[in-house]
Amino acid sequence: MxxxxxxxxxxxxxxxxxxxxxxxxxxxxxxxxxxxxxxxxxxxxxxxxxxxxxxxxxxxxxxxxxxxxDGRCSGQARFGGVSLSLSVPDEATADRLFAALAEGGQVQMPLGKTFFSPRFGVVADRFGVSWMVVAAAA
Structure with missing residues (x-):
């Protein structure tokens, strides 16, 4: 499955x-x-x-x-209530991909150090898709 x-x-x-x-x-x-x-x-x-x-x-x-x-082509895409988690191998990759996704989008939680990751942040891209970017712990 x-x-x-x-x-x-x-x-x-x-x-x-x-x-x-x-x-x-x-x-x-x-x-x-x-x-x-x-x-x-x-x-x-x-x-x-x-x-x-x-x-x-x-x-x-x-x-x-x-x-x-494109679904029904209504022009009104909605992606509420879900995020895609993008796990990356290191902080540099997290920085690069987060910045790329944020271009034209909206940062919901800036990248930063957390107890579970050296880099974690949340961004909604220009289409409204929410991404959680998380770098692997060292």
């Missing part, structure tokens, strides 16, 4: 995938657009003109596979 995050960007998935490619070195391993669906889409599933949006994508960040979609 496996649990994987599935993120709905409501029209900004392609932009988000590019951002994660740059910020985290993510690798997109699969991408299908609504127009590529082998079955006809139910009426009203996506607004007119959104046929080229991302129906389903898979991307890897380190050893983790995440999935993404």
């Amino acid at each position: 496996q649990v994987q995050p599935y993120l709905f960007f409501e029209g900004r998935a392609e932009e988000a995938l590019g951002f994660y490619r740059e910020a985290l070195g993510a690798e997109v391993t699969a991408l299908m657009r609504f127009k590529d669906s082998p079955d006809p889409l139910p009426p009203g599933m996506v607004p007119p003109g959104a046929e080229g949006k991302v129906m389903h994508a898979e991307f890897r960040v380190g050893d983790a596979t995440l999935m993404a979609s």
Whole structure:
């Protein structure tokens, strides 16, 4: 059994995938657009003109596979009540990735030393996805 995050960007998935490619070195391993669906889409599933949006994508960040979609392309992505935890090997990597995720986003808890990590912080990226960045204890 496996649990994987599935993120709905409501029209900004392609932009988000590019951002994660740059910020985290993510690798997109699969991408299908609504127009590529082998079955006809139910009426009203996506607004007119959104046929080229991302129906389903898979991307890897380190050893983790995440999935993404533009969903119903409403423009109103919400990622409340959940954070993705990004565990990194050292403080320098934590600093670099936290700064990349914070660009255009909002720092919720600045990176700092905690009892469980030499570097821990929380940031919501420019898409509203919350990330907890934690460096391995020495």
